[in-house]
Amino acid sequence: MRYERTDLDSGIRVLSERMPEVRSVALGAWVGAGSRDEMPELSGATHFLEHLLFKGTPNRTAKEIAEAFDAVGGDVNAFTAKEFTCFYARTLDADLDMSVEIIADMIQSSLLREEDVASERQVVLEEISMHEDAPDDIVHDLFTETIWGEHPLGRRVQGRSDTIAAMDRDEIDAYWRLHYKPGNLVVAAAGSLSHEAVVEGVQKAFRNAPAGPQRPARSGDEAPPFHGRAATLERPTEQSHLVYGGAGVPRNDPRRWAIGVLNVVLGGGMSSRLFQEIREKRGLVYSVYSGHSSFAEAGLLNIYAATGPERVEEVLRLIRAEIDSVLADGITAEELARGKGSLKGSIVLGLEDTSSRMSRLGKGELCHGEILTPDEMIARIDAVTLDDVQRAAQETLGSHPWALAVVGPSGDRDFTEYVS
Numbered sequence: 001m002r003y004e005r006t007d008l009d010s011g012i013r014v015l016s017e018r019m020p021e022v023r024s025v026a027l028g029a030w031v032g033a034g035s036r037d038e039m040p041e042l043s044g045a046t047h048f049l050e051h052l053l054f055k056g057t058p059n060r061t062a063k064e065i066a067e068a069f070d071a072v073g074g075d076v077n078a079f080t081a082k083e084f085t086c087f088y089a090r091t092l093d094a095d096l097d098m099s100v101e102i103i104a105d106m107i108q109s110s111l112l113r114e115e116d117v118a119s120e121r122q123v124v125l126e127e128i129s130m131h132e133d134a135p136d137d138i139v140h141d142l143f144t145e146t147i148w149g150e151h152p153l154g155r156r157v158q159g160r161s162d163t164i165a166a167m168d169r170d171e172i173d174a175y176w177r178l179h180y181k182p183g184n185l186v187v188a189a190a191g192s193l194s195h196e197a198v199v200e201g202v203q204k205a206f207r208n209a210p211a212g213p214q215r216p217a218r219s220g221d222e223a224p225p226f227h228g229r230a231a232t233l234e235r236p237t238e239q240s241h242l243v244y245g246g247a248g249v250p251r252n253d254p255r256r257w258a259i260g261v262l263n264v265v266l267g268g269g270m271s272s273r274l275f276q277e278i279r280e281k282r283g284l285v286y287s288v289y290s291g292h293s294s295f296a297e298a299g300l301l302n303i304y305a306a307t308g309p310e311r312v313e314e315v316l317r318l319i320r321a322e323i324d325s326v327l328a329d330g331i332t333a334e335e336l337a338r339g340k341g342s343l344k345g346s347i348v349l350g351l352e353d354t355s356s357r358m359s360r361l362g363k364g365e366l367c368h369g370e371i372l373t374p375d376e377m378i379a380r381i382d383a384v385t386l387d388d389v390q391r392a393a394q395e396t397l398g399s400h401p402w403a404l405a406v407v408g409p410s411g412d413r414d415f416t417e418y419v420s
Contacts, residue, residue: 002017002373003015003016003017003361003371004016004017004195005365006195006199007214008182008199008202008203008206009211010182010183010206010209010210010211010212011181011182011183011184011185011211011212011213011214012182012183012185012186012187012202012206012209013185013186013187013214013365014186014187014188014195014198014199014202015186015187015188015189015361015362015365015371016188016189016190016193016195016198016361017189017190017357017358017361018190018191018192018193018194018195019190019191019192019354019357020192022191022192022354023092023093023192024090024091024092024093024191024192024354025090025091025092025093025095025096025099025189025190025191025192025193025354026088026089026090026189026190026191026353026354026355026357026358027088027089027090027091027096027099027100027103027187027188027189027358028086028087028088028089028187028188028189028358028359028362029086029087029088029103029104029107029185029186029187030084030085030086030185030186030187030188030362030363030365030366031084031085031086031087031107031179031180031184031185032083032084032179032184032185032186032215032218032366033046033084033085033179033180033184034046034080034081034082034083034084034085034157035047035080035081035082035152035155035156035157035159036082036083036152036153036155036295037152037179038152038155038159038175040150040155040163041163041166042163042167042171042175043155043156043159043160043163044124044156044157044158044159044160044163044164044167045159045167045171045172045175046080046085046157046175046179047080047124047157047158047159048120048121048124048159048164048167048172049085049172049175049176050078050079050080050085050087051120051123051124052110052112052116052117052120052172053078053087053106053107053110054078054106054110055110055111055112055113055116055120056110056111056113056116057105057106057109057110057111058109058111059105059109060102060105065102065106068098068102069089069091069102072091072092072095072098073091073092074089074090074091074092074095074099075089075090076088076089076099076102076103077089080157081157082152082153082157082295083218083295083296083367084363084366084367086359086362087103087106087107088103088355088358089102089103090354090355093191093192093193096189096193096197096198096201097197097201100187100198100201100202100205101201101204101205103205104202104205104206105205107180107185108180108206108208108209110176112169112172112173112176113169114169117168117169117172121164121165121167124158124159124164125161125164125165127158128158128159128160128161128164129161131158135235135237135239135241135306135407135408136241136287136304136306138233138407139233139241139242139243139304139405139406139407140243140302140304140405141156142231142233142243142405142407143231143243143245143300143302143403143404143405144300145231146227146229146230146231146403146404146405147226147227147300147403148224148225148226148227149227151224151225153224153295153298154224181210181212182206182209182210182211182212183212183213183214183215184215186361186362186365186366187202188358188359188361188362188365189358189361190354190355190357190358190360190361191354191357191358216369217365217366217367217368217369218296218367219296219297220250220295220296220297220298221297222297223247223250223297223298224297224298226246226247226400226401226403227401227403228246228400228401228402228403228419228420229403229404229416229419230403230404230405230406230414230415230416230418230419231403231404231405231406232405232406232407232410232413232415233405233406233407233408234408234409234410235407235408235409236409237407237408237409238308239306239307239308239309239408240306240307240308240309240312240406240407240408240409240410241304241305241306241406241407241408242304242305242306242307242312242315242316242404242405242406242407243302243303243304243404243405244302244303244305244316244319244402244403244404244405244418245300245301245302245303245402245403246300246301246302246396246397246400246401246402246403247298247299247300247301247396247400248292248293248294248298248299248300248301248396249292249294249299249392249396250294250295250296250297250298250299251294251295251296251299251367251368252368252369253294253299255388255391255392255395256292256294256299257343257380257381257383257384257388258384258388258389258391258392259292259299259301259392259396260292260339260343260381261331261336261339261340261343261381261384261389262326262331262339262389262392262393262396263290263291263292263301264338264339264342264343265326265331265335265336265338265339265389266290266303266322266323266326267288267289267290267291267303268289268290268291268339268342269342271338272289272290273322273325273326274288274289274290274303274305274318274319274322275288275289277318277322278305278315278318278319282318284307284311284314284315284318285305285306285307285315286306287304287305287306288303288304288305288306288315289303289304290302290303290304291303291304296367301396301397303319305319309408309409309410309411312406312410312413313413316404316415316418320418323397326393326397327393327394327397327398330386330389330390330393331386331389331390333386336384336385336386336389339389340381340382340384343381344378344381344382347374347377347378347381348374348378351374401419401420402418402419403419404418404419
């Protein structure tokens, strides 16, 4: 999986990977700005702006943008994360130039009209309301808010209803002009393409972009304080949804490979300890899993479960027991092998399509400052030892306070015993 790279005079980085066996191309414009770059009063501005850039330019209306992709059977969309935003399209190879031209037009020349801000504001508010109606989603937001509070990493990507309602067009425009600069942009493509054609298309589409220095991958500052506490959000749901976890490792930390294996063993699949003990053996949940999220300077290792309100404490005790077992005895050689195999398989299977290959390039360049080949990633996983996993477990599961978020019927229950 070899890729090619060209740094344009404007500061834009262009990366591509040719996949001659397909007839499609996935293209992504990755901007190094996410929700953590917002001031508190502009919480949600990045996501709001993502919506607004689809509302039309001097060259085409919002409807014409949609029609252009529908007419060729392609799709175009975007998403916002805490540390970046991505605008992406997938089309036949013959329509690559169209994808580049339209996405570049949106990023550079969107009109941001007052009437569009007003109408899209309501769309974003409805999206927030939809998110609030999903307890299995909102519990993750409550969890990060509980841990990091008002630190930018603790705030919600979508923002809050009050900040979205108060945000005006000029504030969004200023945010756009501050962050959407060529030096903060990576264009990645994968599929049936030639690198020269991608570079030519990007140069043409961004021909009026002012030159500027490239922004290196976000390095982050000192990790934000981790607040070990419990938080509840009362909701009249049939189940209580909980996220329980502790500090993880930053995204470029060499321990991330051992953490990956640990996560698979703990709650990363149907053979994991948590799934087998809590669902298969005791039938207390339908869904239970663990995960690890990494950012520039910090990470989170967390466990999600949903169960009847009367069984929350029992589930928490079982989760705690599995954690204590890993801390006391480590994992077995069989679990190590299974964890490694799972990670390696997911990496290879996850790179079977153009969109995942494109994302590998964009995120690798923008977030990690390096793009590892699958073989390099597999070699790092193969190098993980039982001692590495045990050390990583002690440094994450065993060395920090834990936090808990519960959404659902909780009454007056006090969960502080689980976070001390």
